[in-house]
Amino acid sequence: MIVNILHRPVPEHYEFFRMQQEWAENLGLKTTVMATYPSLQKPEIIEYLKDWIGRGGELGIYFTELRCPEFMEKTGLEMDAVWLYATDEKRRIFELVVGEFREHFGRDPDALAGYHLDAVSLGILKELCPAVDIAVVGCFEEGVRVFHGCNHSWYLFNEGMPWNPWYPAKDNALRPAANEEDALGIVAVPHLSRDMVLAYEGRDDFWASHPGDVMRGMGYEGEECPYNLNLVDQYLAQEKYNGGFSYYNVFVGPGWITHNMNIDDPPEVAQKLHREQYEYFAELRSQGRLTDMTLTEFAKWFREHRPIEMPEVFLASDILYGSKKKYFWYKDTDMRVLVDMAQGGSIGDLRAYNARVAAFTGSDSPNLDIGIYPYLIQSQHRTGVANHAFDGARTTLEVTHGEETLDLCACRLLDADLAQNEDGYHLQVPPARLRFSDGLEVTIETGYDFLPGGRVEVTRKLAEVSRKDARVTLREYVKGSYGWTEYPEDMHGIVLRVSGESEESLTYDYRTRIIRTEAATEVAAVVPQIETELRLSSLDGPADLGEAREGHLFSPFYTLTMEKTLGAGESLKTCLSMHRTS
Amino acid sequence: MPIYAQNVLGLRCPVCLAREIDVVLYVDGEEYYCIKCGYTGTEAETREAYKPIRGKFKLLRTRVKSG
Ligand SMILES: [Zn+2]
Numbered sequence: 001m002i003v004n005i006l007h008r009p010v011p012e013h014y015e016f017f018r019m020q021q022e023w024a025e026n027l028g029l030k031t032t033v034m035a036t037y038p039s040l041q042k043p044e045i046i047e048y049l050k051d052w053i054g055r056g057g058e059l060g061i062y063f064t065e066l067r068c069p070e071f072m073e074k075t076g077l078e079m080d081a082v083w084l085y086a087t088d089e090k091r092r093i094f095e096l097v098v099g100e101f102r103e104h105f106g107r108d109p110d111a112l113a114g115y116h117l118d119a120v121s122l123g124i125l126k127e128l129c130p131a132v133d134i135a136v137v138g139c140f141e142e143g144v145r146v147f148h149g150c151n152h153s154w155y156l157f158n159e160g161m162p163w164n165p166w167y168p169a170k171d172n173a174l175r176p177a178a179n180e181e182d183a184l185g186i187v188a189v190p191h192l193s194r195d196m197v198l199a200y201e202g203r204d205d206f207w208a209s210h211p212g213d214v215m216r217g218m219g220y221e222g223e224e225c226p227y228n229l230n231l232v233d234q235y236l237a238q239e240k241y242n243g244g245f246s247y248y249n250v251f252v253g254p255g256w257i258t259h260n261m262n263i264d265d266p267p268e269v270a271q272k273l274h275r276e277q278y279e280y281f282a283e284l285r286s287q288g289r290l291t292d293m294t295l296t297e298f299a300k301w302f303r304e305h306r307p308i309e310m311p312e313v314f315l316a317s318d319i320l321y322g323s324k325k326k327y328f329w330y331k332d333t334d335m336r337v338l339v340d341m342a343q344g345g346s347i348g349d350l351r352a353y354n355a356r357v358a359a360f361t362g363s364d365s366p367n368l369d370i371g372i373y374p375y376l377i378q379s380q381h382r383t384g385v386a387n388h389a390f391d392g393a394r395t396t397l398e399v400t401h402g403e404e405t406l407d408l409c410a411c412r413l414l415d416a417d418l419a420q421n422e423d424g425y426h427l428q429v430p431p432a433r434l435r436f437s438d439g440l441e442v443t444i445e446t447g448y449d450f451l452p453g454g455r456v457e458v459t460r461k462l463a464e465v466s467r468k469d470a471r472v473t474l475r476e477y478v479k480g481s482y483g484w485t486e487y488p489e490d491m492h493g494i495v496l497r498v499s500g501e502s503e504e505s506l507t508y509d510y511r512t513r514i515i516r517t518e519a520a521t522e523v524a525a526v527v528p529q530i531e532t533e534l535r536l537s538s539l540d541g542p543a544d545l546g547e548a549r550e551g552h553l554f555s556p557f558y559t560l561t562m563e564k565t566l567g568a569g570e571s572l573k574t575c576l577s578m579h580r581t582s
Numbered sequence: 583m584p585i586y587a588q589n590v591l592g593l594r595c596p597v598c599l600a601r602e603i604d605v606v607l608y609v610d611g612e613e614y615y616c617i618k619c620g621y622t623g624t625e626a627e628t629r630e631a632y633k634p635i636r637g638k639f640k641l642l643r644t645r646v647k648s649g
Pocket of ligand 1: 599618620
């Protein structure tokens with residue numbers, strides 16, 4: 001596992017920054033220091049930083065903590081959130097900060113960072129400092145939950161991005177570039193490594209490689225926090241699925257190891273837990289299981305070892321609640337997919353990177369503060385399996401026998417088998433057993449193949465049927481939407497179509513209409529708002545029936561289904577694919 | 583400086599926290615109170631109310647084997 005440790009000096013907590021540096025230095029762990037603008041106003045800190053680079057230390061710039069009297073005086077601005085300024089203001093800020101950095105140190109920064117650096121920010125910064133090759137660009141799955149959790153006053157919306165380092169696209173820093181030509185020309189790393197279960201189910205700023213965050217989430221007791229080390233181990237375990245690659249980073253502001261209004265225990269506890277994380281890194285390094293790098297060392301390593309098109313996966317287990325839940329994450333240049341084992345192995349989150357949705361943030365952007373890469377499915381924000389009223393965005397398999405239909409989402413599966421072959425990754429979901437009210441029992445085996453080009457092949461094998469001659473109907477079910485946050489967007493204009501024995505289409509108008517065809521080969525939803533088409537195709541010959549359903553305002557979704565009536569040993573094979581429409 | 587910094591200890595509302603919302607409590611004499619919900623309590627009561635928040639984490643004290 002490769003680890004990056006980043007520290008940033010801020011004047012009001014300078015002694016705690018020095019404490020962090022000292023812990024790392026005593027353990028011989030490499031750090032990258034990211035100067036903040038207020039820290040560049042303090043001669044004492046500049047002296048330290050000069051000495052730091054004199055000793056070969058790596059020094060970059062952190063652009064989120066800007067505010068100080070000098071900043072407000074020189075710019076007339078007051079906001080720390082650099083990603084939310086208009087383009088001209090961003091340029092002014094970057095020129096000011098980079099200019100002063102050069103005056104002090106006689107060189108360009110080695111690296112750049114912000115909670116979020118959007119495409120416009122990175123573009124300007126690359127122009128100002130063309131040699132810089134790495135930046136901290138975004139916070140994985142930070143958005144709706146953190147907005148709520150921080151009293152609706154934290155305007156950082158980064159959902160839908162990669163969890164691990166990536167090559168950002170020119171027109172959207174949170175989207176992995178499709179190829180060299182599409183790439184912005186910098187290596188991006190996330191701000192912290194997040195818990196891949198709890199950052200989806202809850203707040204990413206409670207559950208991360210940030211001991212202060214974990215204290216904020218109450219994931220410790222007294223002075224003990226095994227969770228911090230469990231999370232490291234969880235990331236370490238991903239080497240097995242990613243050709244030996246695993247990445248972890250820590251970037252904790254010094255304000256988290258002093259008095260902090262979101263920590264209900266004395267600073268000494270926060271300091272102990274933070275230090276223990278570093279001690280664990282040192283221990284793993286002595287076992288040969290961890291390599292500490294500076295940011296520029298990592299950028300070089302990443303370019304040499306991880307080509308743009310290389311897919312990446314994360315098999316995540318709950319390490320805090322004890323729920324035994326598992327989520328499988330897949331990411332490549334075309335899509336990001338989440339499979340939820342506890343819901344029978346259904347897709348809980350789906351983003352079409354190959355639609356290449358462009359976005360930047362700032363007061364001059366049509367997106368304003370929303371940097372999120374839009375979803376087609378987000379089961380947490382958009383209902384998922386039915387609870388109160390209708391169900392929402394999700395996938396599942398419906399199994400019908402006589403008048404009765406069972407939903408695979410009710411099967412709590414607690415394991416997953418992951419294999420990599422020359423085509424891509426294959427995820428085998430454990431067998432799911434369903435029992436109908438007349439006593440008929442069936443076993444369904446689900447397999448997912450994640451393929452290049454934004455394609456997910458789904459095989460639903462009717463492995464066992466308790467009555468030999470019984471036939472049941474399997475219906476692949478995809479309920480989609482589109483959006484950025486938890487609120488529904490305008491669905492007008494979405495086109496639903498079915499192809500097979502007949503061809504039909506309708507334009508979404510919230511009228512609960514259904515179109516269907518026998519001998520179905522394809523059903524699809526074209527979402528012009530995000531230039532994305534979501535398609536469900538039948539593999540191994542046409543399906544018996546294909547259907548597309550419009551929703552209504554109390555259920556603003558579209559549903560695509562493909563069904564076949566089968567006997568024991570037979571399979572329903574479909575391909576869920578995403579495409580750019582223009 | 584935020585107004586609450588003048589009169590609080592750095593205690594968050596246990597009711598809001600159970601909903602994953604950080605709300606720093608205000609204090610009026612001995613009594614802490616929440617601006618966003620109906621919670622009130624002494625410091626001791628508040629710390630007691632954190633217990634069920636931690637209680638839901640069944641692996642809180644466990645080193646988990648991964649992989
Ligand atoms: Zn409250």
